[in-house]
Amino acid sequence: MIPVQGFDGQRVAVLGLGRSGLATARALRAGGAEALCWDDGAAAREVAAGEGFVVQDPCAEGALEGVAALITSPGIPHLYPKPHRAIAAAWAAGVPVDNDVGLFFRSLALSDWGDLDEPPKVVAVTGSNGKSTTSALIAHVLEAAGRPVQLAGNIGRGVLDIDPPGEGGVVVLELSSYQIDLARALTPDIAVFTNLSPDHLDRHGGMGGYFAAKARLFTMGGPDRAVIGVDEDEGRYLANQLAEGPGDMRLIRVSAQKIAGPGWDLVARKGWLSEMRKGRQVASIDLRQVAGLPGAHNHQNAACAYGVARALGLSPKEIEAGFHSFEGLPHRSQRVAEINGVSFVNDSKATNVDAAVKALGAFTRIRWICGGLEKEGGMSALAPAAGGVVKAYVIGREAAAFALHLGDVPHEVCGDMATAVARAAAEAEPGDTVLLAPAAASFDQYDSFEHRGRDFMEQVARLQG
Structure with a gap:
């Protein structure tokens, strides 16, 4: 405590x-x-x-x-x-x-920290999608390398419930916009911004308020180092605000595009993670071989985690070894089973359109289970991203209305999870992936996205007898 x-x-x-x-x-x-x-x-x-x-x-x-x-x-x-x-x-x-996050930052440092050779550090991770996986991956890589680490915040334990960190300890916090928005103290040593897409708009009065809440993590306390995803305008804005110049090495930019600027850049592209410093590649990792991080969206998460680990002094080889032993998180691109050549993947955490689009991009020949309580921000990106979908199986209380957003994608209104899994399994062929990526909140039928994901897993287990 x-x-x-x-x-x-x-x-x-x-x-x-x-x-x-x-x-x-x-x-x-x-x-x-x-x-x-x-x-x-x-x-x-x-x-x-x-x-x-x-x-x-x-x-x-x-x-x-x-x-x-x-x-x-x-x-x-x-x-x-x-x-x-x-x-x-x-x-x-x-x-x-x-809130508790504000209390945490004002209370963590103890008087005896001045006597430590390596005082503890705090890493705080935020963004619309991928922050849970990124946070857990950072903690896993550090632990695998022998560093004392605790995971808390929106994942793991409550921020005030952790043990006081000691010599060389690292606290990794996953922080939502809700947690950041009200905190009166925000002073992480390293802050991470993964990406931004419409979510929680009613809570923040629109996209501007939503981004402003996230940005407080970087603008209030001024982290010593920032790892910023720069594939959206908001990330580019943050990076520009934080850097003192083009070659400011306190800023680590993360992108899925080719960048080779005068600073410190990480590029996750076509399955490879490349570390660039001053325009030259200094290290690379083949992420296609990392089973626990499937798809381009997880490769971005890996790049963010890599940046933090490098900033904390780990070598590329140590980080790569940690990646390979990472098994992923429940309800996030979680491989549940393979039955008669058909894979079943639980991505119930894909509660918004952007997360679902990224999940769809990670697989081919998809039997897609989607639907639920629609969020603000629009659903227009769903149909164009469904090129790999063989058929969609729509759940939720308003399943028929949700299906209207799918355009020409073949679909069937199933209503509930049991029906959707049974129909998808019955029609799937070897090589297909039955993917739960709802693109919607769960509260029309479930208590949480975890509850929804467990239901999916239970239905798959019944297929196995």
């Missing part, structure tokens, strides 16, 4: 008592603060009370008097589509609002 610093002897309100909320309350208590806990769900309040925390509605009259801060969970809206009533109450009372 990371004890929260700066609130010793003070009262701090905690809003939202899920995984991060309870961890925050415990970390506040460990730092000498009194945590006043609240959740709109009665069951969560009972859990907090059972741990001895004071349960108090921050909207009650006088509840915020003498409160030093309100710490909110990332899933609770603080601005768009409208502020939660407790956050609005904090504004009215002049109480600062923060």
Whole structure:
């Protein structure tokens, strides 16, 4: 646990008592603060009370008097589509609002770090797609090379729930736009931006607000080094803002296009990862042989992870060895089974159009299971990207409406996962891939994308008897 610093002897309100909320309350208590806990769900309040925390509605009259801060969970809206009533109450009372990520960055460094030969470092990864795989891959490569590392944030443990890092330790954080947007302190040593595509637009008031939330990770604290995907305008903008000149080696640019500038560039193209410095290639890795990272989108993730590992002092050979032992993450291009020459792949994490497009590009002869709760940002990119699709099998409560976005792609409205898997398996031929890449959120039928992915895997397991 990371004890929260700066609130010793003070009262701090905690809003939202899920995984991060309870961890925050415990970390506040460990730092000498009194945590006043609240959740709109009665069951969560009972859990907090059972741990001895004071349960108090921050909207009650006088509840915020003498409160030093309100710490909110990332899933609770603080601005768009409208502020939660407790956050609005904090504004009215002049109480600062923060989240666990902000507390983490203000509390991590300890007084004895000055005595360490190699103080700990924090790597923070954000972006629309690939941040989970990139974060996990960074942690895996470091661990395989013998470096002490912890994975936390939007993946792994809560940011305040990790152990205090020691000599040479590295903390790898996956951070969503929700987590970055409200944090009052953001000071990673290395920050990574994978890419940007429309997502969570209702929460951020549009693409501009969404990008602004991501950009705070780079513009607020100023990381010592940045690894930036530059295949979208937003990434190019960030890279330009951070670099002091064309040859600034604190910036590592990542692209799927040919670039050979005067600085430090990583190109993931046609299955190869090339490291370029000052226009010359200094190392390369054949990513086509890395089973846990299939497809061009995962090659971009590998390039981002490579950049971080190189910045932390690892050699290309150490990184390549780590790549080959990486098995991938559940629900992200996860190979579930092969039955009678047909591969079954679970990419339930492809919850938006851009992620689904990248998943489709990783395979040929695809039996595509898609559909769910549509997100803002449009679906126009789906049909053009489906050139390798033999047939689509559409699920979701509004499956028929979703199917309209597929254009001339052959499709069948199945409605539920069991029907879709059964139909795809029955029609698949050896060499085909049955791919779950929904291009939509899961909440019309499931609690989460993990729940949806598990259902897919269970249906595939039934095919095996």
